[in-house]
Amino acid sequence: MEEKNYLVLARKYRPKKLSHLIGQDEIRVIIEGALSSNRLAHAYLLSGTRGIGKTTLARIISKAVNCTANQENKTLDPCGNCEACISIEKESNIDVIELDAASRTGINDVREIIENVSYKPVSAKKKVYIIDEAHMLSKSAFNALLKTLEEPPEGVLFLLATTETEKIPITIKSRCQHFELKRIPTQLLTQHIINISKLEKFECDQDSAKIIARSSEGSVRDALSILDNVLARGKKITKEITRDVLGLSDPEKNIRLFDFICRGNVEEALKEVESLNKDGASFKQLTKELIRIFYYVGRMKSEFDEAELGITEFEMKVFKNFSELLDMDIIIRFWELGQKYYTEIDNTFDQKQCFEMIVIRLC
Numbered sequence: 001m002e003e004k005n006y007l008v009l010a011r012k013y014r015p016k017k018l019s020h021l022i023g024q025d026e027i028r029v030i031i032e033g034a035l036s037s038n039r040l041a042h043a044y045l046l047s048g049t050r051g052i053g054k055t056t057l058a059r060i061i062s063k064a065v066n067c068t069a070n071q072e073n074k075t076l077d078p079c080g081n082c083e084a085c086i087s088i089e090k091e092s093n094i095d096v097i098e099l100d101a102a103s104r105t106g107i108n109d110v111r112e113i114i115e116n117v118s119y120k121p122v123s124a125k126k127k128v129y130i131i132d133e134a135h136m137l138s139k140s141a142f143n144a145l146l147k148t149l150e151e152p153p154e155g156v157l158f159l160l161a162t163t164e165t166e167k168i169p170i171t172i173k174s175r176c177q178h179f180e181l182k183r184i185p186t187q188l189l190t191q192h193i194i195n196i197s198k199l200e201k202f203e204c205d206q207d208s209a210k211i212i213a214r215s216s217e218g219s220v221r222d223a224l225s226i227l228d229n230v231l232a233r234g235k236k237i238t239k240e241i242t243r244d245v246l247g248l249s250d251p252e253k254n255i256r257l258f259d260f261i262c263r264g265n266v267e268e269a270l271k272e273v274e275s276l277n278k279d280g281a282s283f284k285q286l287t288k289e290l291i292r293i294f295y296y297v298g299r300m301k302s303e304f305d306e307a308e309l310g311i312t313e314f315e316m317k318v319f320k321n322f323s324e325l326l327d328m329d330i331i332i333r334f335w336e337l338g339q340k341y342y343t344e345i346d347n348t349f350d351q352k353q354c355f356e357m358i359v360i361r362l363c
Contacts, residue, residue, distance in 0.1 A: 009224040009231075013196055015056055016089070017077040018064065022192055022220070023184035024053060030179075031057075032076045035064055041177040043149055043158040045134070047165040048181035051221025055132055057181070058159035062096045062128040063088050065157060084124055095124035102133040110141040114148050117156055127156045134160040135167035142169050149175045183218025186210065192220065193227055197237065204237040207312055211242045214292075214311075249281035254289050255318055257359070261290075262326065266363045273356055283355040284345045291338035297322045298331045337362060 015021050018028050034040045044061070046054040063078035063085050064070065070079055078085045087093035099109065113129060121127045131137070137145075149158055149172065160176060162168055184192075190209040197204035204227075212230065216223035229245050230237055243250070253276055260269035276286060296311060300323035311319070323331075341358045348354040 009196060009200070009228050010051075010221045013199070013224065015053065015060065016063075016080055018060055019077055021053055021057065021060075023188050024057070024181055027057070027179045027181065031061065031064075035076045040065065040157070042152050042156065043176040044160065045165075045168065045173060045176035045178045046159065046161045046181060047168075047178065048163070049183055049217075049219060050163055051216075051219030051223075052181045052183060053220065054161040054163075054181055055130070057179075058130045058132075058161055059088065061159060062126075062130065062157070065126045065128070066093075066096070066124040087123075093124060095121040095126070096128045096130070098130040098132065100132050101136040105136050105138050105141065107138065107140040107144050110137070110144045114144065117148055118153050121155060125155070128159065129157070130159045130161070132161050133163070134172075135162045135164040139169075142172055146171055146175070184220055184223075185218070186213045189213040189216065189218065189220065189223055193223055196224065196227065197231070200231060202231055202237060205239075207239050208237045208242045210312065211239060211246070211248070215246050215248070247280070247282040247285055249276050249279060249286060249289065251289075251312075251315065253279075254286070254293065255315075257286075258290060258293050258322070261359060261362045262322070264363045266360055269359050269363055270356060273352075273359055277352060283351040284342075286355060287338065287342050287345055287358065291335065291342060293319070293322075294331060294335040294338055297326065298328070298335060301326075301328050301331060334362065 018032060021028055044058075046057055048054055060078065063080075064076065066084040066088065067078040068082045068084055070077060080086075080089070084093065088096050091098065097113070099113070117127070117129075119127075152158065158176070160168075160172075165173075165178075165180070190206065190213045193209040193212050194204050194206070197209075208230075212223055212226045216226060226246065230242050233241050233245065242248075253272060257269060257272045257276070260272060277283075296315070296319045300319050341361070344358070345351055345354055
């Protein structure tokens with residue numbers, strides 16, 4: 001038997017239909033409405049942070065407008081089985097052109113689009129141009145695209161995806177309908193991680209999934225990449241294994257360190273730092289964890305949605321106690337200093353030394 005190459009979870013479970021997208025309900029409803037009323041724009045700009053579904057959404061839209069089965073059955077989701085859907089999924093459809101602007105940034109690449117855009121689709125209903133990392137296009141390339149983007153021939157759809165909207169010229173933005181995709185909420189991402197683990201026949205508890213979800217910072221791709229690493233460790237996923245894979249320290253030790261900082265106890269705080277160092281904790285990650293604690297305590301002090309924070313019951317109880325003991329101006333000052341000191345960690349020759357000085361300053 002031939003061995004099949006392993007397909008990473010982020011690719012294996014990439015959404016293939018609008019109904020499979022998570023955390024983008026508002027955009028999904030608008031796209032479905034545009035498809036059902038035949039009011040789809042000729043150009044869309046999809047923006048947002050990494051790994052939240054920009055390119056995936058662009059591919060789904062390209063399938064939805066060209067799917068032959070959904071037009072016959074009057075459904076909005078692509079069927080995934082017709083010739084158009086299969087060829088787009090395999091990236092072999094001659095009428096769906098995907099351009100990686102990170103590697104093809106020049107005016108000649110855009111000229112190629114302009115020269116071919118007037119030709120009618122060969123086999124599909126619409127000719128679709130997906131331009132990934134659109135912000136990487138050069139100024140001259142953007143200028144060359146302006147007229148075509150404003151008045152493309154009938155049956156042509158442009159889908160631009162970018163992580164840096166501020167680098168897209170206003171002249172381009174004004175010619176597109178703009179969708180800002182959101183980071184996936186921690187609670188929703190936690191459940192998604194649990195569901196994927198079950199499909200892969202692994203056990204993943206709520207706390208382990210929450211740790212992965214929080215570390216991925218709202219990115220589905222990052223979450224599934226972390227899950228891939230964790231699954232490689234064994235059948236049962238535990239908090240300890242997850243923290244070990246991510247290089248995270250024990251949350252109880254982090255909280256003890258925070259407690260000593262709040263009391264101004266430099267001696268005990270530095271002992272705790274030494275203990276964390278022996279455990280192999282990353283000092284950059286430790287600084288990030290301290291900033292997170294400042295944030296959670298601040299949220300506890302003000303109004304908050306318990307589910308939105310995505311923390312364990314133990315952390316909820318401890319942070320609530322801290323919020324009652326500390327004034328809001330102290331919490332805010334801690335958070336501001338944490339952000340300032342975080343940038344120092346990367347630029348230092350000795351991270352341990354730098355982190356110890358951060359702790360001393362906070363004390």
